[in-house]
Amino acid sequence: MTIALRTAVLLILAGFLGSALADETCQSPYLPKVVGHEDFVYVWTLGIEGVGDGQDKLVTIGANPARPDYGKVVSSSSLGGRHEAHHGGFSDDRRHFWLGGLDDSTIFIFDVATDPANPKLVKTIEDFVDASGGVVGPHTFFALPGRMLITGLSNSRDWGGKTGLVEYSNDGEYIRTVWLPDDAAYGYDVRVNPRLNRMLTSSFTGHANYMRALSELLQDPEAMKNFGSTMVLWDYHARKPLQTFRVPGAPLEIRWALQPEHHYAFTSTALTSKLWGVFRKDDGTFEAVELADIGDPAKVPLPVDISLSADDRYLFVDSFLDGMVRVFDVSNPRKPKVILEKKIGSQVNMVSQSWDGKRLYFTSSLLANWDGTGDPDDEQFLKAFDWDGKQLKQTFALDFRALGLGRPHLMRFAQEGFFARGGAAATPEVASDVRE
Amino acid sequence: MRVLAVLVLALLPGLALAHGDEEHAAAPAPESALFEPPAPGSYELPPIRRVSEHELLGSDGAPAPLLALEPGQVAVVSFIYRNCADAGGCPAALGLLRKLDRELARAPELSGRARLVTCSFDPGRDTPERMAELARLMEPKGDWRFLTAADVDAIGPVLADYGQDVLRVATDEGESPLFAHLLRVFLVDAEGQVREVYSASFLDWRVVLNDVRTLLGEER
Numbered sequence: 001m002t003i004a005l006r007t008a009v010l011l012i013l014a015g016f017l018g019s020a021l022a023d024e025t026c027q028s029p030y031l032p033k034v035v036g037h038e039d040f041v042y043v044w045t046l047g048i049e050g051v052g053d054g055q056d057k058l059v060t061i062g063a064n065p066a067r068p069d070y071g072k073v074v075s076s077s078s079l080g081g082r083h084e085a086h087h088g089g090f091s092d093d094r095r096h097f098w099l100g101g102l103d104d105s106t107i108f109i110f111d112v113a114t115d116p117a118n119p120k121l122v123k124t125i126e127d128f129v130d131a132s133g134g135v136v137g138p139h140t141f142f143a144l145p146g147r148m149l150i151t152g153l154s155n156s157r158d159w160g161g162k163t164g165l166v167e168y169s170n171d172g173e174y175i176r177t178v179w180l181p182d183d184a185a186y187g188y189d190v191r192v193n194p195r196l197n198r199m200l201t202s203s204f205t206g207h208a209n210y211m212r213a214l215s216e217l218l219q220d221p222e223a224m225k226n227f228g229s230t231m232v233l234w235d236y237h238a239r240k241p242l243q244t245f246r247v248p249g250a251p252l253e254i255r256w257a258l259q260p261e262h263h264y265a266f267t268s269t270a271l272t273s274k275l276w277g278v279f280r281k282d283d284g285t286f287e288a289v290e291l292a293d294i295g296d297p298a299k300v301p302l303p304v305d306i307s308l309s310a311d312d313r314y315l316f317v318d319s320f321l322d323g324m325v326r327v328f329d330v331s332n333p334r335k336p337k338v339i340l341e342k343k344i345g346s347q348v349n350m351v352s353q354s355w356d357g358k359r360l361y362f363t364s365s366l367l368a369n370w371d372g373t374g375d376p377d378d379e380q381f382l383k384a385f386d387w388d389g390k391q392l393k394q395t396f397a398l399d400f401r402a403l404g405l406g407r408p409h410l411m412r413f414a415q416e417g418f419f420a421r422g423g424a425a426a427t428p429e430v431a432s433d434v435r436e
Numbered sequence: 437m438r439v440l441a442v443l444v445l446a447l448l449p450g451l452a453l454a455h456g457d458e459e460h461a462a463a464p465a466p467e468s469a470l471f472e473p474p475a476p477g478s479y480e481l482p483p484i485r486r487v488s489e490h491e492l493l494g495s496d497g498a499p500a501p502l503l504a505l506e507p508g509q510v511a512v513v514s515f516i517y518r519n520c521a522d523a524g525g526c527p528a529a530l531g532l533l534r535k536l537d538r539e540l541a542r543a544p545e546l547s548g549r550a551r552l553v554t555c556s557f558d559p560g561r562d563t564p565e566r567m568a569e570l571a572r573l574m575e576p577k578g579d580w581r582f583l584t585a586a587d588v589d590a591i592g593p594v595l596a597d598y599g600q601d602v603l604r605v606a607t608d609e610g611e612s613p614l615f616a617h618l619l620r621v622f623l624v625d626a627e628g629q630v631r632e633v634y635s636a637s638f639l640d641w642r643v644v645l646n647d648v649r650t651l652l653g654e655e656r
Contacts, residue, residue, distance in 0.1 A: 029637070029638075030635050030637070032618065092618065092635075093601040093618055095601070144633075145620055145633040145634060145635045146484055146485070146599055146620065146630070146633035147484060147633070167482075169484050169485050170599055171485060171599075173485070175482050175483070175484060176480075176482045194635070194637070194638035195470060195638065196470050196471055197470075197471040197473065197640075197643075198471070235474055235479075237473065237474055237479065237643060238474035238478060238479035239479065239480075240474070240478075240479065263470070284470075284471070419603075
């Protein structure tokens with residue numbers, strides 16, 4: 001079947017399916033998605049003094065067993081120092097990959113369209129703090145049409161948790177800052193549900209805390225008071241807060257359900273080890289509900305990243321200090337059930353899954369000064385697994401220390417030929433199908 | 437290619453929907469009842485990017501500027517192509533724009549102040565005559581202009597200026613009649629500033645209408 005013909009078929013399917021497949025799991029719904037097998041995993045990696053060149057870097061890992069670079073480092077681009085590499089995200093056309101540093105608030109923009117195997121740095125934003133009016137610590141990069149929505153973690157006045165949402169054009173030009181409301185001033189993640197015109201934000205802590213050693217921080221009762229305990233529901237289009245929810249213990253990553261008829265989202269709390277849901281009620285308002293423990297909260301496993309499958313059935317929940325992933329069956333979103341607990345490593349932070357839910361990737365690093373808290377060896381890895389609905393089976397692993405790379409954090413997928421054949425410019429429903 | 441032609445023909449109802457009775461030209465936002473758009477003037481639409489004026493071709497074949505805005509006017513600009521086979525793409529956007537055209541025409545205070553501009557990015561096929569045909573299909577009630585370009589070289593800089601991503605889909609046999617595109621709709625003010633960008637996947641004509649009113653309210 002020719003590519004054009006396949007495209008025509010898929011375009012038709014897209015027309016029938018509408019927005020049912022308009023989202024890529026865990027990413028902005030405005031992005032064209034990789035639904036076939038990913039060829040590469042981009043890994044935003046913190047530098048470690050004395051390991052390799054010691055710099056933060058964007059590392060490209062081969063992820064397709066049909067390619068000779070499977071399980072190998074394909075390329076690496078160092079960024080001239082350590083910036084507390086953390087999160088990032090694609091622009092809405094998936095042509096550029098924005099990466100943020102939590103310490104000095106530098107933002108790096110890579111061209112990932114020209115040569116997906118070898119991303120090229122094309123722009124660096126060094127005045128984020130000044131341009132935004134004092135927002136510090138660019139965290140989530142969430143693509144909007146023609147723009148990038150960026151959450152902050154802190155501010156330059158007191159380096160605490162009060163912060164804002166900052167928007168840039170796809171060209172990297174500052175647009176505006178919206179500060180979080182006074183009764184819920186801390187920030188962390190942001191996720192938009194366009195079908196509902198609703199946006200959710202969560203809350204963590206400021207620069208003064210996230211740049212301290214975790215073991216030291218846990219012994220400082222005053223500092224421990226300075227963590228977020230709120231989520232905010234917004235009118236997305238107006239960027240106006242509508243409701244504030246009390247969610248104690250630093251609610252972090254937010255995942256809206258992906259199916260069009262599912263009007264809810266999940267989050268996990270780092271300090272209280274709880275899974276929460278935010279549900280739309282019949283009157284159009286929302287409620288936040290505590291759903292389940294994540295491990296034994298008394299042992300403070302420190303839940304971190306979560307990943308929801310595209311069919312809204314499985315929620316993967318990583319916890320940093322015990323290195324575990326717990327898989328919840330969330331078919332009934334108000335009654336999650338743990339169906340698997342598995343040790344990934346001595347510590348684990350991020351988890352990313354393929355659109356078909358068959359492959360998952362885990363990385364080890366949380367923050368430079370928090371890594372190694374429960375593990376003196378401070379192991380740093382990327383591990384790939386296959387998922388069959390019951391078990392996780394490891395397929396390859398890379399030791400980022402031994403490879404001289406550093407601390408692997410955020411992961412995103414890419415495909416060779418995604419752009420050359422027009423896939424990235426396709427509607428979300430058909431994006432990567434032309435390359436299957 | 438015969439199969440491809442059949443498949444494309446199978447999608448013509450998508451365009452026919454856009455040309456249906458006004459009552460049936462429903463906005464392509466089936467979940468729109470799930471929220472009430474914010475009221476005009478209750479929010480801000482900060483400039484996202486600045487675009488230039490571009491000289492194109494009108495549906496009568498004569499040179500025509502893309503925006504041609506006077507102070508106190510706004511434009512809703514979209515880029516489409518008539519061979520679009522994605523019922524959720526260009527045909528859906530045309531359905532939205534047709535509904536928006538009707539709503540604008542129903543609001544006397546907006547008369548002469550809001551313009552719709554629909555421009556083809558496939559000038560090789562979408563001649564002025566084909567755009568005139570599209571205009572007849574859409575039956576504009578207000579100021580809705582249908583443009584194309586002299587050739588591919590003329591439309592390229594326009595798309596780049598707006599950040600509209602368009603690529604011709606490659607095939608094993610060479611050029612395809614299909615384009616891959618992330619369909620965006622742009623709200624532009626009289627100073628050439630893009631004030632909102634909409635995604636085709638989540639278009640809601642009520643939001644666009646309120647945004648037009650919000651921008652025009654700034655003039656007061």
